[in-house]
Amino acid sequence: MERNTIRKWFWVWEFDKEEAWLNGMAQNGWVLESVGFCTYHFVKCEPGEYNVRLEMHGYDESYIQFMQDTGAEFVGRMVAWIYFRKKTTEGPFDLFSDIDSRIDHLNKIGRVLGIIGTANLLIGIMNSFNPVVNIGWINLLCATLLMYCLGRIHGKKEALEKERLLHE
Amino acid sequence: MPESYALTESTYYILLSLLKPQHGYGIMLMTEKMSHGRIRLAAGTLYGALNALCDKGWIIQLPVEDGSRKKEYKLTDAGRTILAKEVARLRELADNGERILKGE
Numbered sequence: 001m002e003r004n005t006i007r008k009w010f011w012v013w014e015f016d017k018e019e020a021w022l023n024g025m026a027q028n029g030w031v032l033e034s035v036g037f038c039t040y041h042f043v044k045c046e047p048g049e050y051n052v053r054l055e056m057h058g059y060d061e062s063y064i065q066f067m068q069d070t071g072a073e074f075v076g077r078m079v080a081w082i083y084f085r086k087k088t089t090e091g092p093f094d095l096f097s098d099i100d101s102r103i104d105h106l107n108k109i110g111r112v113l114g115i116i117g118t119a120n121l122l123i124g125i126m127n128s129f130n131p132v133v134n135i136g137w138i139n140l141l142c143a144t145l146l147m148y149c150l151g152r153i154h155g156k157k158e159a160l161e162k163e164r165l166l167h168e
Numbered sequence: 169m170p171e172s173y174a175l176t177e178s179t180y181y182i183l184l185s186l187l188k189p190q191h192g193y194g195i196m197l198m199t200e201k202m203s204h205g206r207i208r209l210a211a212g213t214l215y216g217a218l219n220a221l222c223d224k225g226w227i228i229q230l231p232v233e234d235g236s237r238k239k240e241y242k243l244t245d246a247g248r249t250i251l252a253k254e255v256a257r258l259r260e261l262a263d264n265g266e267r268i269l270k271g272e
Contacts, residue, residue: 055212062239063215065237066192066211066215066239067211067212067215069191069192069193069237069238070192070193070196070211071193072211092208094208094210094211094212095210095211095212095213096210096212096213097178097207097208097209097210097213097214098176098177098178098213100176100178100213101210101212101213101216101217104216105212168176168177
């Protein structure tokens with residue numbers, strides 16, 4: 001089997017861009033086989049043989065089982081993100097089919113970013129008072145970045161909520 | 169949330185699919201069939217909705233039988249009542265729409 005590994009960076013709010021890129025790879029005959037940190041391992045497939053989906057979801061074996069029961073294959077997990085693929089012959093493949101569950105998903109991402117961001121902020125402040133090694137700025141930088149991510153996620157959520165006022 | 173709120177389309181069809189015990193994929197197929205292909209429940213959305221409906225007590229998860237790993241769900245009496253109320257609400261909406269559009 002021909003294989004291929006690509007290293008690529010996506011920001012948290014770019015998860016739909018990441019998904020589109022993975023589906024583009026599948027269209028070109030490379031389907032995701034496993035994931036690592038900023039690393040994607042592909043295996044040769046028929047062009048358009050698979051659809052690939054990803055989402056943030058905590059450790060939840062029964063969810064993975066549920067997905068497999070609907071004909072999807074579990075590709076792998078990278079921290080909180082899980083990746084699935086499904087053969088196009090098995091029917092259409094989406095993870096979310098209404099606005100509410102898309103908003104829920106963004107809330108989930110927001111909560112995780114908020115927790116890590118706050119932790120970094122607190123550790124950063126505490127480390128700033130450390131007279132020996134002054135590394136607090138690293139945490140403060142991380143906290144700033146995470147808050148920016150949170151803002152981007154929030155923007156996406158607002159757009160959906162506006163839609164939700166009129167539609168389901 | 170007050171129970172007089174409207175159900176979402178997904179919730180409505182999930183409840184309708186569960187008059188008889190059904191597993192997740194079965195619910196997806198039934199919903200698609202009933203809505204003539206208009207509504208395709210996605211697995212993530214369905215999973216979240218099933219958990220929320222179990223918490224509400226409108227459906228229950230049946231004990232998993234030996235040899236089968238698929239979880240089955242079934243409508244409860246409470247769920248049935250909600251569904252009946254929703255049908256009445258939808259009828260009101262449709263009746264009013266038809267009446268006014270006909271210019272009565």
